[in-house]
Amino acid sequence: xxxxxxxxxxxxxxxxxxxxxxxxxxxxxxxxxxxxxxxxxxxxxxxxxxxxxxxxxxxxxxxxxxxxxxxxxxxxxxxxxxxxxxxxxxxxxxxxxxxxxxxxxxxxxxxxxxxxxxxxxxxxxxxxxxxxxxxxxxxxxxxxxxxxxxxxxxxxx
Numbered sequence: 571x572x573x574x575x576x577x578x579x580x581x582x583x584x585x586x587x588x589x590x591x592x593x594x595x596x597x598x599x600x601x602x603x604x605x606x607x608x609x610x611x612x613x614x615x616x617x618x619x620x621x622x623x624x625x626x627x628x629x630x631x632x633x634x635x636x637x638x639x640x641x642x643x644x645x646x647x648x649x650x651x652x653x654x655x656x657x658x659x660x661x662x663x664x665x666x667x668x669x670x671x672x673x674x675x676x677x678x679x680x681x682x683x684x685x686x687x688x689x690x691x692x693x694x695x696x697x698x699x700x701x702x703x704x705x706x707x708x709x710x711x712x713x714x715x716x717x718x719x720x721x722x723x724x725x726x727x
Contacts, residue, residue, distance in 0.1 A: 576640065577640075578640050581636065581639050581640055582624055585618075585622050585624060585639075588651070588654060589616065589618045589622075591658075592616055592617060592658045593616070595658055595659070595662055596616075596658065596661065596662050617654065617657045618654070618658075619631075619632065620632060620633060620657075621633050621634060621650075621653075621654050621657070622636075622654075623635050623636060624636050634650060653676070653685075653686050656686045656687065657686065660673055660675070660676055674688065674693065674725050675724065675725060678721045678724060678725050679693070679725075681721060682697070682700065682721070693722075693725055693726075697718070697722050700718050701715070701718060701719075704718055
């Protein structure tokens with residue numbers, strides 16, 4: 571284990587705690603006590619599910635596999651957790667209608683190849699680069715160009 575600082579079991583334990591923290595952030599402390607809510611939770615999509623896969627065999631549905639997380643060093647793991655919390659709070663703010671103008675959809679940012687905390691200048695710069703690449707007049711794919719334009723409009727709103 572040269573670069574990594576946590577065992578497989580430690581990572582699993584930390585990730586399970588993160589799942590509980592997401593539930594507390596998005597649904598409050600009473601979420602764990604309410605049995606009716608527990609049934610509803612089965613139908614709720616968590617950010618955690620899109621981020622982490624604790625299975626030994628990676629199924630490709632999440633952003634990070636367990637083996638990938640185990641191989642990360644402490645700083646890389648902190649960055650993944652920061653990205654996770656950004657997405658949790660973004661989802662919480664979106665669900666409650668309190669999105670700030672300085673927050674951009676992290677999913678669209680990742681499609682642009684940008685980090686979750688990109689600012690408006692980085693978004694505009696990357697959009698210009700991708701627009702040049704996909705513009706039909708420059709021999710690009712028109713379907714991708716239309717998708718790019720729609721994503722950009724959603725970001726800028």
